[in-house]
Amino acid sequence: MTINSIGIIGLGSIGKRHARIIKDYLPNIKLHIVRSGKGPYVDDPMFDGVPIYDSVTALIKKDIDAVIICSPSSFHIDQSTHLIKANIPILIEKPLSNNLDKIHDFQKLAINSKVPILVGYCLRYSDSLNKFAELLSNNVVGDVSYVRIESSSYLPNWRPHSELNNTVSANKSLGGGVLLELSHELEYAIRIFGPFIKVSASINGSDSVLGLDVEESVDILLTNQNNVKVSIHLDFCNRALERSCRVYGNEGVLLWDGIKNLTTLSKDGILDESWAFDQTRDDLFQAQLEHFIKCLSSEQRPLVPLNLGADVLKLIDKIWLSNDNSREELIN
Numbered sequence: 314m315t316i317n318s319i320g321i322i323g324l325g326s327i328g329k330r331h332a333r334i335i336k337d338y339l340p341n342i343k344l345h346i347v348r349s350g351k352g353p354y355v356d357d358p359m360f361d362g363v364p365i366y367d368s369v370t371a372l373i374k375k376d377i378d379a380v381i382i383c384s385p386s387s388f389h390i391d392q393s394t395h396l397i398k399a400n401i402p403i404l405i406e407k408p409l410s411n412n413l414d415k416i417h418d419f420q421k422l423a424i425n426s427k428v429p430i431l432v433g434y435c436l437r438y439s440d441s442l443n444k445f446a447e448l449l450s451n452n453v454v455g456d457v458s459y460v461r462i463e464s465s466s467y468l469p470n471w472r473p474h475s476e477l478n479n480t481v482s483a484n485k486s487l488g489g490g491v492l493l494e495l496s497h498e499l500e501y502a503i504r505i506f507g508p509f510i511k512v513s514a515s516i517n518g519s520d521s522v523l524g525l526d527v528e529e530s531v532d533i534l535l536t537n538q539n540n541v542k543v544s545i546h547l548d549f550c551n552r553a554l555e556r557s558c559r560v561y562g563n564e565g566v567l568l569w570d571g572i573k574n575l576t577t578l579s580k581d582g583i584l585d586e587s588w589a590f591d592q593t594r595d596d597l598f599q600a601q602l603e604h605f606i607k608c609l610s611s612e613q614r615p616l617v618p619l620n621l622g623a624d625v626l627k628l629i630d631k632i633w634l635s636n637d638n639s640r641e642e643l644i645n
Contacts, residue, residue, distance in 0.1 A: 314610040318343040320377045320401075322369060322392055323384035325481070326472060327406055331381050333359060334598045347372050373399045379609060380404070381433075385481045386411040386488030390419050393430075397422055402429040404605045408496050409622035411488035413630055416623050423619055429608045431601075431615040432622035434500040436571075438600035440590040445558065445569040445576045446505050453578055454562025460506055460543040461559045464498050464571075468523060468549040482549070483525045490527035492516075492629050495547045499625050500617065501558075502535065506543050507624075511536040513641040514632040522550035533632055 319335060319342055321328050328346075335342055336359060346365045366372050369392050372380070379402045382392055390410050396403050409432055410416060423430055436442055449457075469477055481487045482494050492499075503509070514533045523529055530548035537543065556571030565580040577587040607613040628644070635642040 314378075316342060316378045316606055316609065318345060318376060318378050320345040320347065320372050320375075320380040322347040322372070322380060322382045323406075324348040325383065328381075328383035329357070329359075330595070330598060331383060331602075332363075334595060334602055338599050338602060345372055345375055345377060369395045373401070377401055379605070382406055385484075386493060387486060390415045394419060394422065397426050397428050397430075400426070400428055402605075402609050404431045404433055404601075405622070406433040407500070407622070407625075408488065408493045408629075409619070409626055411486075411493060413626055416626060420619060420623060429615065430619045431605050431608055432617045432619060433601065434497055434617045434622075435594075435597040435601050436497045436501055437504075437616045438597045438604070439571070439574075440592050441574045441576050441588070442501060442558075442569055442571065444588050444590070445567060446501075448567055448576065448578065449505065449560060453565065454560055454567050455564030457539075457541050457560055457562045459561045460541065461557075461561075462498050462502060462543065462545040463547075463555050463557050464495050465546070465548050465551040465553060465555040467552045467554075468525075468529075471549075477523070478525070483523075483527055485527050489525075491529055491531055491547045491549050492632060494549065496625050496629065498545060498547060499628055500621065502543055502545060503624055503628065504621065506535075506537055506541065509535045509537050509543070509628070509644050511641055512628070512631050512635050512644055514635040516633070516636040531632065531636075 321332055324346055332344060335344060344363045346363055347369055348365055349367060373395065380396050381404045382389055383406045384392060386408050389405055393403055393405055468482055472480055477483055482489045512533060512535050514531060516528045516531045521529055529550040533545040535543040554572060558569040560567040565578055568577045574590040574592050575587060578585045604613060604616060608615050631642050631644055
C-alpha cells in the first residue's frame with residue numbers, strides 16, 4: 314500500500330512531534346491537520362501550506378490514507394469510530410480512552426471492520442526495554458520472586474510554558490491524572506509480566522503536592538498467574554526523575570533504566586553485564602511510524618493492538634476500584 318497522505322488530529326505537543334517526525338522521515342507525505350481552536354503551533358513554519366480543518370468530518374472528505382489521533386483521550390473513541398466507518402487506518406495515541414465507556418462496542422466495530430489500528434505506546438519500540446524483555450524470557454535471573462516498576466517526574470516541567478491547570482494532564486475530564494498519563498508502565502507490565510489475577514492500590518497516599526484535582530501518585534501491587542508480585546509506583550509530583558524496572562530472581566537482578574537507556578544484569582550483588590543503547594524519544598516515534606506503515610500494508614501485525622490498549626484501561630478501572638473499596642480486587 315502506497316501512503317500519500319496522513320492526517321493528524323490534535324496539535325498539542327504530541328501531535329506536533331508526530332508531524333515533525335513525518336516531515337523529517339517521510340517528506341513526500343502530505344499532511345492534513347485537524348485542530349479545534351487556535352494555538353501557538355498553528356503558526357509554526359513547519360505547517361506552512363498544510364491544510365488545517367476544524368473537524369474529523371471535514372478531514373474524512375479528503376483523500377486520507379491513515380490518521381494519527383493525538384487529541385485528549387476523552388475524544389479518542391468518538392473520533393476513531395468516525396474514521397473506522399470511513400475505512401481509514403488509525404494510530405491512536407495512548408491511552409486508548411479516558412475510561413471504559415463505549416470500549417466494548419468500539420472493539421466489536423473495529424474487529425468487524427478489519428481496519429488496522431495501532432495504539433501509541435511508544436516504549437514498545439525501546440531497544441533497551443526490548444533487550445530487557447528478551448533477557449527476562451531467557452531466564453537470566455532464574456526464578457523471579459519480585460518485580461519493582463517506578464516512574465517519577467515533575468508535571469510542571471513537562472510543559473513549562475503552559476499554565477499547569479490548563480493542561481490535559483491536570484484535567485480529569487480530558488484524561489488527565491497519573492494513571493492515564495503514565496500508563497506506559499502499565500502497558501509493558503501487562504505485556505511482559507501478565508496476565509495478572511489480583512490488584513491492590515492506593516491513590517494519592519498523601520495530600521496533593523501540586524494542588525490538582527487529578528491523582529498525582531499511585532502505588533499498585535499486582536499478582537500474576539505465577540504468583541509473582543509486581544509493585545508499581547507512578548507519580549508526576551517528584552523532582553527526582555526516575556523510570557526503571559527491577560526484576561529479582563534467585564540467580565540475579567535485571568534492571569531496565571529508562572532514563573539512561575540501559576539494561577544491566579547483576580549477580581551476587583556485582584554487575585555481571587550491561588547493554589547501553591543510543592535512542593532518543595524521536596527515535597521511538599520514528600520506529601513506531603515505520604511499524605504503523607508496515608501494518609497498513611499487512612507486512613506486520615500491530616505490536617500494540619487494540620485489545621492491549623483496552624486491557625490497560627480495564628486494569629486502571631480495577632486500580633480505582635481497589636483504592637475506592639480499600640481492598641484487593643480480582644482481575645478476570
